[in-house]
Amino acid sequence: MVFRNLIILPEAEQDVALACIWYEEQELGLGEEFLRCVDACIQFIRRNPEMYQVVHESY
Numbered sequence: 001m002v003f004r005n006l007i008i009l010p011e012a013e014q015d016v017a018l019a020c021i022w023y024e025e026q027e028l029g030l031g032e033e034f035l036r037c038v039d040a041c042i043q044f045i046r047r048n049p050e051m052y053q054v055v056h057e058s059y
Contacts (some may be wrong), residue, residue: 006046 016038024031045052 004044008042 016035020031022031022033023034
């Protein structure tokens with residue numbers, strides 16, 4: 001299995017944090033569930049970096 005480093009920009013981290021707060025305000029625990037889903041997606045991308053096409057330079 002190939003693992004790659006994945007760079008998350010500060011702006012993206014801020015978007016996720018704000019979304020987490022919004023979800024948590026909608027329903028207690030929903031923000032945490034959102035973060036678990038985001039983490040699962042990030043881990044999937046790290047394990048399968050060649051699954052998606054390059055759309056700009058090496059991204």
